[in-house]
Amino acid sequence: MMPNFSYLRVNSLEQAVEGLTSPETRVLAGGTDLLGCLRDRIFPADKLVSITRLDKLRGIEETADGGLRIGALTTLTELIDSPKLKERFPGLAQAAGEAASPQLRNQGTIGGNICQKPRCWYYRGEFHCLRKGGTLCYAFGGENQFHAIFGTDNKCCIVHPSDPSPALVAFEATVRVVGPKGTRLVPMEKFHVLPAENVEKETVLEQGEIVTEIVLPKPAAGTRSSYRKVRARRSWDFALAGVALAVAFKGDKVERARVVLSGAAPVPWRVKEVEEIVTGKKLDASTIAKAAAATVKNAQPLEHNAYKIPLFKAVMEEQLTAMAKG
Amino acid sequence: MKVDDPELYYMEGFPVPETPAPGEDPKPWIETFVIGKPLPRVDAYQRVSGSAIYPSDVSFPDMIYGVVVGSPHPNAMVERIDTSKAEKMPGVRAVITGSTAGADLTWKWPYGNSKSKLFDPHCRFEGDAVAGIAADTPYQAADAAAAVEVQYKVLPFVVDERKALDPAAPVIHGKDNHVGKPDTYERGDVNKGFAEADVVLETEYRTECLIHTPMELHGCVARWDGDRLTIWESTQGVYPVQQDVAGVLGMPLAKVRVIGHYMGGGFGSKLQAGKYTVIASLLAKATGRPVKLFLSREETFLSTGNRPPSNMKLKAGVKKDGTLTALEFTCLGTGGAYQSGGISLVDWLIRDLYTCPNVRCECNDVFINAGCARPFRAPGHPQGSWALEQTLDALAEAIKMDPVDLRLKNIPLYSQARAGDPPYTTTGLKECIEKGAAAFGWKEARKKLSQTKQEGHIRTGIGMGACLWFVGGGRPPSTIVLKLFSDGSANLNMGASDLGTGTKTVMAMVVAEELGLKIHNIQIENADTGATQYATASGGSKTVPTESPAVRAAAVEVKRQLLKIAADELKTDVQALTIRNGEILSSREPAKRIKIPDLKGLKQRGVIVGIGYRGPNPSNKWVNPFGAQFCEVKVDMRTGEIEVVRFVAAQESGRVMNRLTYDSQVIGGITMGIGLGLTEMRVLDGNETGKMCNRNWHDYKLPTALDVPREIVSVPIDPGDTEANSTGAKGLGEPVTIPTAAVIANAVYNATGIRVTETPMSPVKLCLMLAERDRRK
Amino acid sequence: MGKDSDENDRASHGGVTRRGFIASVGVGAVVAATGVTTAETAEPQVVKPEEMAKITLLINGRKHRMLVEPRWSLLYVLREKLGLTGTKVGCERGECGACTVLVNGVPRYACLTLAIEAEGQEITTLEGLMSGEELGPVQVAFVEHDAFQCGYCTPGQIMAVEGLLRKNPHPSDAEIRLGASGNLCRCGAYLNIFKAADRAAHLKAGKGGKP
Incomplete structure (x- = not known):
């Protein structure tokens, strides 16, 4: 049962930004993540600013350059159902479809999805962990089978829970953020924050800032994309290992590649090692094998998640092989 | 040494009235007009229209809401409770603790002889009750719960039963963590049996702790009318709840009325009252209001029972012709912080399912600082089946025999483990295996798989197993x-x-x-x-x-x-x-x-x-249901993902009373078995805190709609049991979940050549095992 | 929206620009399933924690005026304030689907929906599928195929299937399984739920006949 809060339903973005008066004021959109966090008393909320009536933040439209602009309040279901998205950014549509459950996809927004809080059971549970201002990451010495193998900086080993985020990074999307100081655009790749930078934050959002839309540039000609997720059960589960690919081919050679992992690190994890290996090459068996091996080259598995090493290799191999076939 | 069978659910051997008089029993039905037909449920309308009032739906105009404050530590002494802040909060009507007048009560834990206080100052598991609160809304009750200040002396804990007997482990009761003497069983001479065997295999197995998590939460609405207490409880038995509540409160049974017209699932976790039932009653009394107290989902993971983990070792001997010569089984289990049958019936299938002259079992139950076990759909059996059916599969391979034939070679016609070797009224075991195999196309599938070299990363495998359920009559x-x-x-x-x-x-x-x-x-x-x-x-x-x-x-x-x-x-x-x-x-x-x-x-x-x-059962005969299951899986050899493709269940549960609900039990039991085999496990933070990590349905993974096979074929076997009782029916709900996980494991072995001896068989485990094997190659 | 390239350049340096605030946000084109559109200049609605908000909920075609705390979930209000107990409580954290209702025809979890947020939306609960005492087609199909056991998750399952069929009247087997994948059933009735969903699609299409 949630503690009480004051509630502010705004009619404009200006009102929303003005309403975000304290660090403990939270933005309410789909509510699927926030309300659960409040119920679990993970962090307090003195006020919820409901932006759900800001209809301007809803929907998908084409940009002048042939890309897409997705309003932050667009639900994951609306993403999955969008013919334009399916046609130009199939990997993103797949990723949205792999997230959560049908009902949660009907409720949850893309803005909320990229801002969601980690699912680490220590963070979500009654453990005063480092990310909640405590002194200890319980996962390093504890039950870490679902935790990170990259980017932990020996501070916090959450994995970023979002499925769409790695696909958005792969498509080189940009996040538009509005705050008290105005608007800024943040490349998706720089939107999430590693523990080394700030262990109590997951995104670059500052006090008073709201994600308003995500802009997808037009993919290069010949781009193929995919998202593949392995999980412990087939619905309603976060990634044990996920791979988002956006690969532009010229003829049978890779011209440009973006390879991003989910379930791997505290942020969507771009593996430039793999991108470098495949760029300029034909995706033949030997290139794919090298790429698969490079996926986990710098991984640092914990006591209970060593399986992620062969698993990421397997998924990378499987996905690059499928992509080579077209 | 033969034993009487363990008493878990009910007692035997008391006189009962009989109607019609003995000898005038109605004859078995021959042709039936209604029985056996696939008729929709008589209460289907209520269940799909929302007009069925489940206990958690019960409401009164003056009703208020209760909540239990539980210990956040797995082992701690309550040194001081300050409820003054909570009492002053908006909407709060009552706060009770062990020092509240009338609340200093003795609580008897249901499956053993353990007793404690209702609000015991020594909290031996996370979630044990410390206080109860009633308020006008559940939100206010939760606010007040958060405001109760409890000063705990946090004690060292042990939450892993495998470490409970370490000399360094904190002792939970008595002088060490043994619940009692080991539970032993022996017939014949296992050493002689192993000497006679052509092949002897010894393997360790483990099944993880599972939580029942029925969809309806545990709880009740309690209401007083003078000295009469009425409780609407989500329960599998209103009379046991009546007895428990009357016992704790010292009331005449007749003054406690328990109603549970509908209930949203129990699977063994709702066979008795909970502390929550008594706390709701006390809060209702203190406030003069009806109190609705349903635990939160997270609380039900901690304190309403579980299928305990089992650490098993099975040594088995077989002759080349498939004759089982000896079975030796050991098990370490735990019922949690109080006596709760942590090893109950884990060895029953080893004792009784297959003909074997030499059997020895030794099971050790230990205390740990975790919530108590409760019977969970066929207590003990799926665990024992996980070990036994996989071992039989391995023995069959070792002697190059079809696993179906190995089982058919060892079909008992009487209960070997019971005193007097009572014959079964019917044993459909042979027919279950034969007809199930035929319906599955076992021989053909086996032949095809042995003749084709499977290419690619997706491999098909098939597996089978059999079972009986130790009661069910x-x-x-x-x-x-x-x-x-x-x-x-x-x-x-x-x-x-x-x-x-x-x-x-x-x-x-x-x-x-x-x-x-x-x-x-x-x-x-x-x-x-x-x-x-x-x-x-x-x-x-x-x-x-x-x-x-x-x-x-x-x-x-x-x-x-x-x-x-x-x-x-x-x-x-x-x-x-x-x-x-x-x-x-x-x-x-x-x-x-x-x-x-x-x-x-x-x-x-x-x-x-x-x-x-209900008259007595036949004397000198035993009534048990039997079954055999077959499945096909596809395994991704790179990722370790397992897809259960299809299942066939041939169950002998006596007469099929209603084919529609019969088949529903079959698909339900197999779905639950898939949870044991593939997705479910309790995770406790063993190092730092002893707290449960996955007390919710995201982290504790029930099978979803996408985890079940496309096809589950139910093949009822009815040999016509005219002796069991006058309707010829036997139980089905439990037997049908017993072999499922082991059957999947056998199919996974068939597909991969890897024997997964620990549940659950998720990619977390299998991917690593596959990779390690590839590396060794 | 020609400012994009300019802003993208700045973005790569993490720059901030006042330009474009409000003016350039928003997609605008596709909108408004919510039914409540308030002028941007209208004052925001404020409810303090100690206050109750006066709201009107439209449930099964009927208006209910009531006072709610901001934190009350739609689930709590439906069950404990309006007595609509067809919507069940399973986890209160969006993990089981027992509380599934339709909001503007779309299945959602009532436990993760604030009642105050549901104002102005069209809410349909299990009770709303009935015509008087007569069962709706999805309910009939669930009875015919014994698509439940204890029946507690059933209202949510029915609402999920109802929502699926409203969006996709002729779903494939795979679409049915996916549509049912946001509702747990511990009794394990999934296979019969799939059959019932398929049958319900036929019933809704006016094709009766034997199941």
């Missing part, structure tokens, strides 16, 4: 009152709960069969200690075989009186009268017929009342 006591009204409608009064297995529907069908009534003219009142007959809890897959003979007895008694009235009015011989479709007919004089509503004698009386009792 039902037993007394049960009383049924059946009222036939003058218009030909009937009211059936039964104490038992319908867990969703279709109990009520089956009982209405028995009445319809016997009295020729229309199903929709039969109304059932059940599960109310104040208004319905005595019944034991619905558990142990015994409800239909317990209640249906009593219902039939009551119907036979009504029929006797009815036909007497009809014979008088028709002036004909009662012996020649039968009932069809609400009409009484004479087989000798076709002109003599009368509809039930036209009987003047019945109209004058208004009603015929028949009382039926």
Whole structure:
């Protein structure tokens, strides 16, 4: 049962930004993540600013350059159902479809999805962990089978829970953020924050800032994309290992590649090692094998998640092989 | 040394009334008109329309809401509780602790001899009750719970049963963490048996701890009316709850009324009252208001039972011809922080399923600082099956025998583990295996798989296994009152709960069969200690075989009186009268017929009342259900993902009472078995805190709609059990979940060559095992 | 929206620009399933924690005026304030689907929906599928195929299937399984739920006949 809060339903973005008066004021959109966090008393909320009536933040439209602009309040279901998205950014549509459950996809927004809080059971549970201002990451010495193998900086080993985020990074999307100081655009790749930078934050959002839309540039000609997720059960589960690919081919050679992992690190994890290996090459068996091996080259598995090493290799191999076939 | 079978659900050996009198038992049905048909449930409308009132739906205008404050530590002493802040919070009506007058009560833990306080100052597991609060809204109650200040002395803990006997482990009760002496069983001479064997295999197995998590939360609404307490509880048995509550509160049984018309699942976790039941009653008393107290989902993960983890070792010997020569089994288990049957029945299948002259079992139960076990759909059996069926699979391979044939070679006709070697009334085991194999196409599939070299990363495998369930025959006591009204409608009064297995529907069908009534003219009142007959809890897959003979007895008694009235009015011989479709007919004089509503004698009386009792089971024979299951899986050899493609379940549970609900039990049992095999495990933070990590349905993974096979074929085996009881029914709900996980494991082995000996077989485990094997190659 | 390239350049340096605030946000084109559109200049609605908000909920075609705390979930209000107990409580954290209702025809979890947020939306609960005492087609199909056991998750399952069929009247087997994948059933009735969903699609299409 949630503690009480004051509630502010705004009619404009200006009102929303003005309403975000304290660090403990939270933005309410789909509510699927926030309300659960409040119920679990993970962090307090003195006020919820409901932006759900800001209809301007809803929907998908084409940009002048042939890309897409997705309003932050667009639900994951609306993403999955969008013919334009399916046609130009199939990997993103797949990723949205792999997230959560049908009902949660009907409720949850893309803005909320990229801002969601980690699912680490220590963070979500009654453990005063480092990310909640405590002194200890319980996962390093504890039950870490679902935790990170990259980017932990020996501070916090959450994995970023979002499925769409790695696909958005792969498509080189940009996040538009509005705050008290105005608007800024943040490349998706720089939107999430590693523990080394700030262990109590997951995104670059500052006090008073709201994600308003995500802009997808037009993919290069010949781009193929995919998202593949392995999980412990087939619905309603976060990634044990996920791979988002956006690969532009010229003829049978890779011209440009973006390879991003989910379930791997505290942020969507771009593996430039793999991108470098495949760029300029034909995706033949030997290139794919090298790429698969490079996926986990710098991984640092914990006591209970060593399986992620062969698993990421397997998924990378499987996905690059499928992509080579077209 | 033979033993009497363990008593888990009920006792044997007391005199019970019998109707009809012994020797006058109704003969087994031969041709049936209603029984066995796939009829929709009699309460289907209520369940799909929302008009079924489950206990958590009960509401009163003056009702308030209760909450339990639980210990956040797995082992801690409560040194001080300050409730003053909570008491002053908005909407709060009562805060009770162990020092509140009337709340210093003794709590008896249900499966053993353990006792503690209701609010015990020593919290030996996370979530044990520390205080209770009632407030106007559940939100306010939760606010107040968060404001209760408890000063704990946090103690060292042990939450891993494998470490509970370490000298350094904190001792939870007594002088070490042993619950008692090891539970041992022995027949023959295992060493001799192993010496005779051509192949001996020894393997360690482990099954993880599972949580029942029925969809409806555990809890109740409690309401006082003077000195009478009425409780609407989500329960499998209203009478056991009555007994528990009356016992703790020191009240006369007759003053505690427990009602549970509907309930949203229990699977063994709702066979008795919880502390929450008593706390709700105390809060209702303190406030003079009805109190609704349902635990939160997270709390139910901590304190409402589990299928305990089992650490097993099985050594087995077999001759080349498939004769089992010896089985030696050890198990370390835990029921949690109090005696709760942590090893209960884990070894039963090793003792009794397959013919084997030399068997030795030793099971050790230890205490840990975790929530107590409760019976969980076929307690012990799926764990033992995980070890036994995988071992048989491995033995079959070692002697190059079809696993089906190995099992067929060792079919017992009597219960080897019970004193006196009682024969089974029927043993459908052989038929289950043979017919199941035929329906699955086992031989063909096996041949095809052995002849084709599988290419690519997706490999197909098949597996099988068999089972019995150690009870499932039902037993007394049960009383049924059946009222036939003058218009030909009937009211059936039964104490038992319908867990969703279709109990009520089956009982209405028995009445319809016997009295020729229309199903929709039969109304059932059940599960109310104040208004319905005595019944034991619905558990142990015994409800239909317990209640249906009593219902039939009551119907036979009504029929006797009815036909007497009809014979008088028709002036004909009662012996020649039968009932069809609400009409009484004479087989000798076709002109003599009368509809039930036209009987003047019945109209004058208004009603015929028949009382039926459940008589004793046959002496010197044993009643058990059997089964065999077969499955096909596809395994991704790179990622370790497993897809269960199809299942066949051939179950011998006596007479099929309703084919529709029968098949529902089958698909439900297999789905639950998939959870054990592939997705579910309790995770405790063993190093730092001992707290449960995955106390929610995101992290504790039930199978979803996408985790079940496309096809589950149910092949009922009914050899016609005329001795078990007067309806010939045996239990189904539990046997059908017993071998499922092991059957999947055997199929995974068949596909991959890797034997996964620990549940769950998720990519977390299998991906690593596959990779390690590839590396070794 | 020609400012994009300019802003993208700045974005790569993490720059901030006042330009474009409000003016350039928003997609605008596709909108408004919510039914409540308030002028941007209208004052925001404020409810303090100690206050109750006066709201009107439109449930099964009927308006309910009531006072709610901001934190009350739609689930709590439906069950404990309006007595609509067809919507069940399973986890209160969006993990089981027992509380599934339709909001503007779309299945959602009532436990993760604030009642105050549901104002102005069209809410359909299990009770709303009935016509008087007569069952709706999805309910009939669930009865015919015994698509439940204890029945507690059933209202949510029915609402999920209802929502699926409203969006996709002729779903494939795979679409049915996916549509049912946001509702847990511990009794394990999934296979019969799939059959019932398929049957319900036929019933809704006016094709009766034997199941």
